[in-house]
Amino acid sequence: MGTATPRWPAGHRAALCVSIDVDGAYGEANYRSPDDIYWLSQALYDPTGTARLLDLLADAGTPATFCWVARAAEDEPDLVRRAVAEGHELALHSWDHRHYAPMGKDGQRQDMERSLATLSRIGGVTPVGHKTPGWRYDADTLAVAQELGLVWVMDEPRGDLPTLLRPDPARGPLVNLPPSRWFDDYTYQVDHMLTPQATFETWREDLEVLRAEGRAMFLTLHPFVSGRPGPSRAIARLLDHAVDMGDVWIARADQIARWWLERDV
Numbered sequence: 001m002g003t004a005t006p007r008w009p010a011g012h013r014a015a016l017c018v019s020i021d022v023d024g025a026y027g028e029a030n031y032r033s034p035d036d037i038y039w040l041s042q043a044l045y046d047p048t049g050t051a052r053l054l055d056l057l058a059d060a061g062t063p064a065t066f067c068w069v070a071r072a073a074e075d076e077p078d079l080v081r082r083a084v085a086e087g088h089e090l091a092l093h094s095w096d097h098r099h100y101a102p103m104g105k106d107g108q109r110q111d112m113e114r115s116l117a118t119l120s121r122i123g124g125v126t127p128v129g130h131k132t133p134g135w136r137y138d139a140d141t142l143a144v145a146q147e148l149g150l151v152w153v154m155d156e157p158r159g160d161l162p163t164l165l166r167p168d169p170a171r172g173p174l175v176n177l178p179p180s181r182w183f184d185d186y187t188y189q190v191d192h193m194l195t196p197q198a199t200f201e202t203w204r205e206d207l208e209v210l211r212a213e214g215r216a217m218f219l220t221l222h223p224f225v226s227g228r229p230g231p232s233r234a235i236a237r238l239l240d241h242a243v244d245m246g247d248v249w250i251a252r253a254d255q256i257a258r259w260w261l262e263r264d265v
């Protein structure tokens with residue numbers, strides 16, 4: 001990497017990636033008992049929230065990365081196709097939102113291959129990235145992603161910049177895009193019922209620090225959380241603020257990962 005190589009393209013000072021995990025009916029089912037209808041029913045809002053987030057992104061004129069549980073994609077194929085048609089990235093988020101670490105390497109491979117085939121068929125594009133449900137990944141997850149030729153993963157909070165991972169040194173690297181529970185709407189608007197303004201202000205402070213340092217922010221949103229009417233204002237305001245700054249690169253995960261690979265040569 002030459003010292004003259006800028007960290008971000010086209011004079012941008014920092015990068016912002018909005019990733020949206022479309023869990024459908026399968027996310028909450030992972031954390032709640034089967035008779036906990038109070039919680040399980042909340043996920044029924046996912047399609048409405050997904051549509052609102054797509055409207056919001058269109059208003060802001062910014063792209064996002066949709067990490068779509070494959071079974072949820074089968075439930076709502078028109079929304080998947082709408083997201084792709086509007087310029088958003090489609091990425092893996094497992095078949096039915098089970099945690100990966102207990103599955104073993106073969107189980108993880110089968111799950112990722114099945115998800116890849118399903119999203120490719122519905123969306124008409126080939127996903128190149130993966131985020132593990134609940135961030136319950138292990139070393140096998142990274143190895144399988146590399147073996148399948150994916151470009152990026154978003155499981156390990158290794159700082160505020162992408163990093164290159166080489167589980168098998170003989171293969172091309174994976175780009176790790178660091179997520180965080182501090183960048184996750186679930187933390188602010190489910191675990192703690194903060195107002196949209198408080199959520200926005202926390203993320204705005206994050207973004208301003210990262211911009212001053214020339215680093216990157218990888219948000220994780222959920223349609224049944226950030227896609228709700230009031231809570232949607234947190235991400236809407238953050239995107240407006242980022243656009244107004246004028247020098248934040250608001251990009252899809254695949255764009256950031258490919259840029260990082262390019263810089264590495």
Ligand SMILES: [Zn+2]
Binds near residue numbers: 021134
């Ligand atoms: Zn999820």
